[in-house]
Amino acid sequence: MENTLDTLRNNAVVASGTHVFYTSEDEVPFVPTGQLYVICADDADPEKCQQLLEEHNLEFIEARGERKFIVQVTSESENPIKTAQSLQQSPLITVAEPDLATFGKLKVFTTPLDSLLRDQWHLRNTGFHRGTSQGFLKGADARVIDAWESSQTLGSPGVIVAVIDDGFDLSHPEFVGNGKVVAPRDFTRNSLDPQPDFLQEDWHGTACAGVAVGNANSSGIVGAAPSCRLMPVRWGRDLSDREIENWFGYVREQEAWLVSCSWGAAANYFPLSTRAFDAIAQCAREGRNGLGCVICFAAGNSNHNINDPTSRTLDGFAIHPDVIAVAACTSRDQRSNYSNYGKEISICAPSSGSGGWGITTSDVIGQYTDRNGNQREAGYSIGAYTNDFGGTSSACPLVAGICALILSIKPQLTAAQVKELIQRTARRIGDPASYDNQGHSMFYGYGCIDTASAVKALLS
Template sequence: MSAINIKREGGTLELQKSRRLVGLKTKYGSTASNEAGQVMPDLGGFSVVELEGEVESGLDRLRGEDSVAVGSHVYFAAGDNRPIIPTGVIYCQLAKGVERQESDRLFERLGLEVAERRADGTVVLQVTERSRNPLHMAGVLENLHMVVEAIPDVDVPLDQYFSQPRDGLFPEQWTLQNRGSIPGVPGYETKAGADSGVQAAWRQLDGLGGADITIAVIDNGFEVEHPDLAGKIVSPLVVSSGSQGLPEGSAYGTHGTPCASLAVAPADGNGIVGAAPNARLMPLHGLTYSAFLTERMFDHCRTKGADVISCSWGTVDDRYRPGKLHERAIRRALTEGRGGKGCVVLFAAGNEGLARVNYYGQIDGVITVGASTSNDTHPGYSNRGTGLSVVAPSDGGWPVLAARCSWDPGQSDMPPEKRFYVDGRDRGPYHKHFGGTSAATPLVAGICALMLSANPDLTASAVKSILEQTADKIGNRAGYDARGWSNQFGYGRVNAERAVDEAVRRRSVPVVPADTPASPAGAYQLNVEPARKSGYGLQVGAYGDYKNVVATVAALKQSFGLPVVVEESGGLHKIVVGTFATADQARAHIEEVRAAGYRPFVRDLSTLS
């Protein structure tokens, strides 16, 4: 069959029609013809099925059935075995000067329905029974002078970052407190202290975190009545349909239940305990590459009250890297959620063992989580490189205990006694050994929930900054650069105790007395040491009100532990963080300071007045 080229951000994607697979949307309460064998229950809102015989005639027959609402071809990209399906949505950017009435007539003539008009000029279109397939219609639009670009929305299965484990359950949860051994597992040593510090954080909070914090977990396969999840569910969503009834059964996956349990499993005397046992769970079923559905999922989290969003999935395939529409949806959650303080968004770094992290984890503001082992080493599967924020304990040494769906078949390539537990010791029907960056990410999501319990006023960027600043440096210290960042471990292994402690400290906002004296002239530091007049720092702002200067300097010192220099010039107080020997040393701290909400640039201290 001839290739079909569709426009994507950064280039085109060459697709071939599948010779066996088609996508079907059935009418409510109906099922597809028995001749169609289901391959995937939900991809972009379609059920992907395999046909016997020739695909064109078979699809035509199915389209004619009363039970079928929409039938679509399925496609594959060269060298990739993941099915791709057009969702029926087209993002159309009109040329400047095209009036609404003109475009309405055009879309009507082409049989396209306007779903939304956006402030940036984008028109979101939906194909109808009167139009041809969305890939063809996008090409038609692209050839019109009235249209700048038309990008068809497609969906493709993304990667879930679970790795099969390599080698009363609470005492076995070494990720929360590692004492150097696993109870009930003789002869296996771990490294004492190679854990997340969660138990110590509970002691710091004098509790298990707030019940008013909601963690959204976006994934597939939630068993809502599982003992570790029951009673915690708020605002569930099936991403493809927008409905609330989460599907269950082996066809719908098993990954969401263990991920969610590591974040929120209750401390009820049974099973395991999540990092934030009192937090609520907002489960969103349906992983998607579709930009339209990505907008739906993150807008749902943002508008329904999610405080933290945990995503143990993504891609390192350049063909399916998130585009501007995906990024905007995630950035809206990061900046507009929680009443403007921002939802905390986490993505797994990925399990491909590559020198680059999941593309979703490279989006500005996202906390990208890699894995460390029960011996504080780097597991070979955990992706590394630019964008990695922190690592958290997972498998690669001893695996992690997590909840198990009742329909989970276990590892089919293992003997029956080891399908769920690597050592063959049965710990009951509700749990299993788990791992990968999939396990590390919801653990850190739970820690973020503890931080917000300690200080609800923290912004999303502040949570990210605190996690990175308080992480423990593990591995070879020589592997960390001047910023304190490592290619393998990011800023280090997350330390919940230190992160919660810093969140508590930031709860106290500096109060400037009403009788604060006028500022002195020249350059000065708000301590007993004279200001340095050599080297380099990062200028973060200029303020006219001296009270704002005092409060800002106090906050900067608390956040970064660096000297702060203030220069008074023409009534403005210019604040400079750090005194470094070279410009490169100062520049190495730019991302850290920027993550806290400032806009730093390198300043030569010798130019201070």
């Protein structure tokens, strides 16, 4: 080791070479700077002190009094630790302390190594996934991995994403460990266990939650904000005012930061009642200690206008002024053929669609016996993951996860400021003629959500 270090020191490109020291097994490094703080004894002969320091080939840097000095090792000195130890043995010296720079526990950011991350083209589209370039366009993504790298974060555990949906497999590896799940609730069973009803094929919520906050645990998939926490809320038996008040009141009271809603009314024409409107508004404006909960709603998959009363199409949830209405685009930066549209669309986000690919995310695990007595595999696909999730159902939690990442970086933003930020930093896709003078498109909102640009705007 000494020979190697000496060789490095003799190289012209090396300014300094030194050992790294540890005080315990916590792996926190201490690096000598080369300086020492030396105090000579009150009764020490100054000439003998001078001689001692010369013997160790030390150079004076600064005097802190008649007998207190900062000195620097030279090329002829032993390393600072050995020099300090030697000086401490002398009766002429009362203090000989090496200057040690420490940096806390070094947590160098690395991109997650989860095995299915390579298939999650919506986070970073390289143009080649799943063994082919067909159906992919490099850069047709949400720029999530770029944002992780520039911000050096995967999100904060202090940020809680509520997902209101049909059920959640909380035993799934993507949602276990370190207090990942916060305040689970089932409004159908009136319990604290929002597990899926297998006979109802409640696979949707587990897939949505994975897109938003699936763990970075070296296996499976990764959510857009994997270090943020999940509040899983299983919806009630119907879409009444009372239920809507219960759901949004609950997530507000339980201090969710964001709410992801990949659902809407079955009716094509569904104006919100005053009670439902106010319940969402109160959550969006008064939640998070007055900063407001960021609420994302899927625009829907019927390829119709979300606010066209003359054609009897109206989605009261998506057009609520306090929510982020999310449309879908494909792995080739094209509009998803099914995606609803309208003047209230805020943003679009990568998902499935004609000519493109589906989304890889978490899936319900297990087997069950169906109503005909047949043994079935739970979930959309066999196993713990599916490659075929999609619709605005997938685009919505992606936006929610991205907003969670944004709030992890700047938690003092209001819900309205988060909405404005992602709209302002979105990248335009599709036909330029579809955008108006304010930069808004009926089909894409303000464009495809660009996480890297939003984070860059925050960091600057």
